[in-house]
Amino acid sequence: MSGEPYLLCALIPPGSVDAEVGRLKAALFCDHGLASAQSVPPLVPVAFLDPGRVRPGLLSRLNGRVNAGWSATLRDSEWIEGHLYARVESGGVWTSLRAGALQECGLPGEGLFPAAQGFYLGCVDAPPGSRAVMCPPIPPRRFRTADLALVALQTTTPGGEWWNDLHWEIMEERPLRGRRER
Numbered sequence: 001m002s003g004e005p006y007l008l009c010a011l012i013p014p015g016s017v018d019a020e021v022g023r024l025k026a027a028l029f030c031d032h033g034l035a036s037a038q039s040v041p042p043l044v045p046v047a048f049l050d051p052g053r054v055r056p057g058l059l060s061r062l063n064g065r066v067n068a069g070w071s072a073t074l075r076d077s078e079w080i081e082g083h084l085y086a087r088v089e090s091g092g093v094w095t096s097l098r099a100g101a102l103q104e105c106g107l108p109g110e111g112l113f114p115a116a117q118g119f120y121l122g123c124v125d126a127p128p129g130s131r132a133v134m135c136p137p138i139p140p141r142r143f144r145t146a147d148l149a150l151v152a153l154q155t156t157t158p159g160g161e162w163w164n165d166l167h168w169e170i171m172e173e174r175p176l177r178g179r180r181e182r
Contacts, residue, residue, distance in 0.1 A: 006112055008111065011097075011149075012042075027136065040120055043149075044117070047102050055104070062100045063178065065099075066093050067181070070144070075140065086119040090117065146175075147176060
């Protein structure tokens with residue numbers, strides 16, 4: 001397939017959180033007909049990267065930036081630059097991962113959506129007037145495991161309705177365990 005490629009570093013949740021976020025995304029699609037809510041799997045976007053700058057071992061090096069025993073909690077929903085997120089409080093984990101990813105291979109331009117500290121729920125196709133009332137309740141779920149992944153995204157309609165023609169694939173994945181202090 002030809003089209004605009006993007007490489008995203010992201011957190012992939014454990015099964016129970018994946019299912020919970022998946023239900024939220026499905027409800028947004030069913031209740032409001034928003035295709036962008038189903039465009040990507042449940043993930044927390046860390047950073048869009050320059051594929052030419054990604055070197056082997058990136059995910060291992062990012063894992064080393066996090067202390068073992070980390071945890072994160074789902075909070076409320078939030079609109080960021082016209083996109084809906086289920087906010088995640090991570091005690092600095094997301095910030096550390098993002099800083100490391102951007103330092104090593106950040107993309108100088110924009111991605112398809114903002115990399116924000118929360119699960120991407122889409123809804124970019126929601127009419128602006130309806131967004132104020134479109135804040136689904138988010139159960140305060142805590143999780144202590146996740147995978148760090150490089151996700152390839154490709155669309156033939158960048159800048160337009162990209163969610164209608166989006167293909168994604170997990171290119172590399174590793175458990176986010178963090179480093180143990182000695």
